Amino acid sequence: MARNREALLLLLDVGPSMHSVLPQVEKLCSMLVQKKLIYGKNDEVGIVLFGTEDTSNDLTNEVGGYEHVVVLRNIKVVDGDLVEAFKQLPRGTVAGDFIDAIVVGLDMLIKKYRETNKGKKRICLITDAVCPIKDPYEGTKEEQVSTIAVQMAAHGIKMENIIVRRSSCGNVNMRIIDENENLLNLFSEKSSSKTVYVDSPTSLLGALRTRNIAPVTIFRGDLELGQKMKIKVWVYKKTAEEKFPTLKKYSDKAPPTDKFATREVKVDYEYKSVEDPSKAVPPEQRIKGYRYGPQVVPISSAEWEAVKFKPEKSLKLLGFTDPSNILRHYYMKDVNLFIAEPGNTRAMLAVSALARAMKEMNKVAILRCVWRQGQQSVVVGVLTPSLSEKHNIPDSFYFNVLPFIEDVREFQFPSFSNYPISWQPNEQQQEVADNLVKMLDLAPSGKGESLQPEFTPNPVLEVF
DSSP: OOTTOEEEEEEEEOSGGGTTTHHHHHHHHHHHHHHHHHHOTTOEEEEEEESOSSOBOHHHHHTOOOTTEEEEEEEEEOOHHHHHHTSSOOOOOSOOOHHHHHHHHHHHHHHHSTTOOOSEEEEEEEEOOOSOOOOOSSSOHHHHHHHHHHHHHHTTEEEEEEEEOOSOOOSOOHHHHHHHHHHHHHHHHHSSEEEEEEOSHHHHHHHSOSOOOOOOEEEEEEEESSSSOEEEEEEEESOOOOOOOOOOOBOSOSOTTOTTOOOBOOOOOOOBOSSOTTSBOOGGGOOEEEEETTEEEEEOHHHHHHHOOOOOOEEEEEEEEOGGGSOGGGOEEEEEEEEEOTTOHHHHHHHHHHHHHHHHHTOEEEEEEEOSTTOSOOEEEEEEEEOOSSTTSOOEEEEEEOOOGGGOOOOOOOOGGGSOGGGSOOHHHHHHHHHHHHHTOSSOTTSOOSSOGGGOOOHHHHHO
């Protein structure tokens, strides 16, 4: 499998307890495939259902067991048929065992990609995890999960668990739910696995990522705290804006029956001389011109190069300040993550000591950043400590770009008290306006946050 392709195996619980949410699951998976047809048309997707009345998988035929697990579609390149497969998923009649489904899915991925470790392999489990898990033939359930997790880590397979939680889920056994959650948490500890809980159709649509983007460093070098004090750090993007796919121009002039026609439109630009319009000007005889009043001033690339601002690649500490001085709406662009250089123990200790000292003293740092050598833009931002609660994850920093004075837009609105009494709102109008603001509050007191960014898909991209 090529490095830029992804193999995704969907493990879908279709048991009776999931029937009420299966329409949303069908919509979610259908939208996922449609996005892959745009963003990753070479990606490969497979479907495994569990909780079905029938049984159809290779492991059952080879070693027995693994009942009520059906391979609806083997792993292959996404196509239109896959979209049709999600229009009406079969409804199961028995309780689903997600451990059996994971083992079947793991076996499928290992058999298909055993000869190579390249590419990205991902399992996505969607279930409510309210059904009991069968006891293994040997050992305990925890030992079985540990064995599976070791195999997943050895073959570079990641897993996402989307657990559906509903306010009215009938008579459920909390002991079973707690046991299943412990097993899923064990996957997270032993392998590259992540579990998220969703409680609404909107959060379900945003829980499954269309594609996994491999983290790439934007900076590797020294964080300069002073002339004689430097810390080796790596900087990654923590968040990034999801952009529209690049659209190409196509022509409909080629016959529809021509299978070999690419239908792509190629655009060429040709520059003509004003004195002789029939003569094309070659690139070496062209120069950029910029209007200055009625005149056009020519500036060569050599002149541009001579006056271009070329700062040195660096991360320099400018000072510390209180977090109250950095207002949240000052943050610009994406968030970056600062970590110590992997494998460098002294750098890890230094980053941890600095982060914990800043947290204890309630301070943030102001940095001047030039990410690449020769980069013309310089950014100034705030570095906020992020202390880890897990022993195997080191402390780090979050970095947000701050605006320069010309980037700040402060709009001043006059008070209503400056207007005549007849223009001012009465008590009823004021109450209506206040209620409108309260209705738009996404985190009202006593309730959980609505439309959480992590689980809310971009509506513009969804419409597209």
